[in-house]
Amino acid sequence: IQGWLSHEMNPSVTATVKLGQNGKESGLGGLETAEVLFQTQSLTYSKIRGKWLVLAIAMVRFYMEKGTHRGLYKSIQKTLKFFQTFALLEVRIIPTSVLVTGVQVSSRIFMVWLITHSIKPIQNEESVVLFLVAWTVTEITRYSFYTFSLLDHLPYFIKWARYNFFIILYPVGVAGELLTIYAALPYVKKTGMFSIRLPNKYNVSFDYYYFLLITMASYIPLFPQLYFHMLRQRRKVLHGEVIVEKDD
Amino acid sequence: GKHVEILDAKTREKLCFLDKVEPHATIAEIKNLFTKTHPQWYPARQSLRLDPKGKSLKDEDVLQKLPVGTTATLYFRDLGAQISWVTVFLTEYAGPLFIYLLFYFRVPFIYGHKYDFTSSRHTVVHLACICHSFHYVKRLLETLFVHRFSHGTMPLRNIFKNCTYYWGFAAWMAYYINHPLYTPPTYGAQQVKLALAIFVICQLGNFSIHMALRDLRPAGSKTRKIPYPTKNPFTWLFLLVSCPNYTYEVGSWIGFAIMTQCLPVALFSLVGFTQMTIWAKGKHRSYLKEFRDYPPLRMPIIPFLL
Numbered sequence: 001i002q003g004w005l006s007h008e009m010n011p012s013v014t015a016t017v018k019l020g021q022n023g024k025e026s027g028l029g030g031l032e033t034a035e036v037l038f039q040t041q042s043l044t045y046s047k048i049r050g051k052w053l054v055l056a057i058a059m060v061r062f063y064m065e066k067g068t069h070r071g072l073y074k075s076i077q078k079t080l081k082f083f084q085t086f087a088l089l090e091v092r093i094i095p096t097s098v099l100v101t102g103v104q105v106s107s108r109i110f111m112v113w114l115i116t117h118s119i120k121p122i123q124n125e126e127s128v129v130l131f132l133v134a135w136t137v138t139e140i141t142r143y144s145f146y147t148f149s150l151l152d153h154l155p156y157f158i159k160w161a162r163y164n165f166f167i168i169l170y171p172v173g174v175a176g177e178l179l180t181i182y183a184a185l186p187y188v189k190k191t192g193m194f195s196i197r198l199p200n201k202y203n204v205s206f207d208y209y210y211f212l213l214i215t216m217a218s219y220i221p222l223f224p225q226l227y228f229h230m231l232r233q234r235r236k237v238l239h240g241e242v243i244v245e246k247d248d
Numbered sequence: 249g250k251h252v253e254i255l256d257a258k259t260r261e262k263l264c265f266l267d268k269v270e271p272h273a274t275i276a277e278i279k280n281l282f283t284k285t286h287p288q289w290y291p292a293r294q295s296l297r298l299d300p301k302g303k304s305l306k307d308e309d310v311l312q313k314l315p316v317g318t319t320a321t322l323y324f325r326d327l328g329a330q331i332s333w334v335t336v337f338l339t340e341y342a343g344p345l346f347i348y349l350l351f352y353f354r355v356p357f358i359y360g361h362k363y364d365f366t367s368s369r370h371t372v373v374h375l376a377c378i379c380h381s382f383h384y385v386k387r388l389l390e391t392l393f394v395h396r397f398s399h400g401t402m403p404l405r406n407i408f409k410n411c412t413y414y415w416g417f418a419a420w421m422a423y424y425i426n427h428p429l430y431t432p433p434t435y436g437a438q439q440v441k442l443a444l445a446i447f448v449i450c451q452l453g454n455f456s457i458h459m460a461l462r463d464l465r466p467a468g469s470k471t472r473k474i475p476y477p478t479k480n481p482f483t484w485l486f487l488l489v490s491c492p493n494y495t496y497e498v499g500s501w502i503g504f505a506i507m508t509q510c511l512p513v514a515l516f517s518l519v520g521f522t523q524m525t526i527w528a529k530g531k532h533r534s535y536l537k538e539f540r541d542y543p544p545l546r547m548p549i550i551p552f553l554l
Contacts, residue, residue: 198424198427198429199429199430199431200431201431201434201509202509202510202511203424203425203427203430203431203508203509203510203511203512204424204510204511204512205424
């Protein structure tokens with residue numbers, strides 16, 4: 001895929017580059033700067049998408065060989081952790097709202113490092129497979145969309161997938177995440193992990209159990225906002241609706 | 249006289265037509281006329297501009313001096329419900345004062361019932377209560393008698409945001425400092441004395457700066473001048489920073505954090521410092537833009553550094 005992309009690059013690429021679905025044009029001075037930025041972006045997108053594909057294939061293979069989801073998390077966890085953390089860079093590269101991307105990336109990092117990595121008993125829960133599948137399919141669709149958008153060769157079905165799959169995948173992913181956190185609660189309470197008790201030298205305390213409860217509660221205001229944001233984007237992109245935003 | 253038509257900035261709907269307006273009329277007077285036809289939009293929530301996407305016109309701007317013909321077209325934007333700065337400040341500061349005392353007196357349902365209305369056996373806890381309370385009483389009195397505000401109002405939603413911040417942190421800090429299991433500072437009385445000294449000096453410093461800034465601006469005016477050191481030694485910090493009031497404020501909270509050796513206090517100081525640095529940088533930038541002869545040695549908030 002990477003070879004094909006660099007073959008497509010030729011010096012006659014014009015200086016106006018489309019950056020993502022916002023359609024914002026970059027009037028960058030100089031053909032070279034535009035081209036370098038263009039190449040870096042499209043390579044990054046396809047690399048990231050490639051990794052999610054690898055993950056998806058690993059998951060399918062595991063299930064086909066073992067016939068169960070038990071131990072699935074353990075086998076893919078290294079790859080998942082590595083580029084989920086690497087996804088922090090995403091906040092810089094992806095031309096969507098920093099806040100939306102930020103919330104998504106931090107909730108993913110939270111799930112991977114603070115829940116599934118740290119609380120081993122829940123790694124074999126079905127809910128883990130639920131959100132892993134949701135994330136994988138979402139990301140492959142999303143990065144395919146970004147890659148093809150940049151090349152101006154966007155097949156309609158990728159655009160359709162990008163703006164329709166989430167309708168099912170978001171709630172499925174959220175359900176998986178919430179069920180996993182819920183499953184982890186008894187273990188957290190029993191072990192008192194990640195918690196600080198009084199008295200101590202710095203006069204502070206932290207209860208991870210209550211922190212998780214608050215985190216679960218925070219999905220209530222946050223998830224609908226993300227969901228409706230995507231629904232608005234969908235109406236704009238697929239149906240060409242002009243939406244007057246509340247505040248400029 | 250001139251004619252003024254007011255259109256909605258988003259829908260371009262004609263909202264109001266004022267004929268025979270004095271050329272010397274100010275925007276403030278036009279806003280008052282507009283309120284007569286649309287009483288729900290009191291002047292404080294009106295933003296009038298020459299261009300729908302442009303900057304708001306100031307209340308003092310005179311109609312005659314604007315780049316318009318015989319009929320001036322102004323675009324209106326609703327700023328939303330407004331609340332006066334004084335009201336916001338008083339609410340923001342009264343909260344922490346009151347909330348801290350609830351924890352200090354160990355009012356029921358905070359700690360275990362056996363601790364209700366008991367008193368801490370550590371001197372530093374009583375001292376901390378005095379310092380915290382003094383700080384907020386000072387702020388309340390300054391709001392009422394010292395500060396001169398350049399804006400009358402701010403959006404209503406700010407009061408919820410600000411109060412959550414101040415009240416939330418006050419409760420969080422007060423919970424640990426007044427807790428029955430509170431641990432006094434590691435270095436004992438020495439640490440407390442040093443911290444108290446820092447706190448008192450910074451409180452005096454902060455007050456001195458507020459007074460100096462007040463004297464800089466006569467009552468009722470909105471003029472801006474470069475602040476300079478006065479005879480009061482605390483104001484000599486003006487030689488090195490643009491916003492010494494913020495410098496002293498951070499210092500007070502660092503003192504309080506050392507005194508109580510409480511991590512939530514340190515976090516509150518850090519968050520406050522971050523916010524005040526942003527404000528100081530903004531103020532510094534507008535000083536530099538407005539005054540060609542602004543002293544070059546000055547930094548926004550920390551001498552030589554930031």
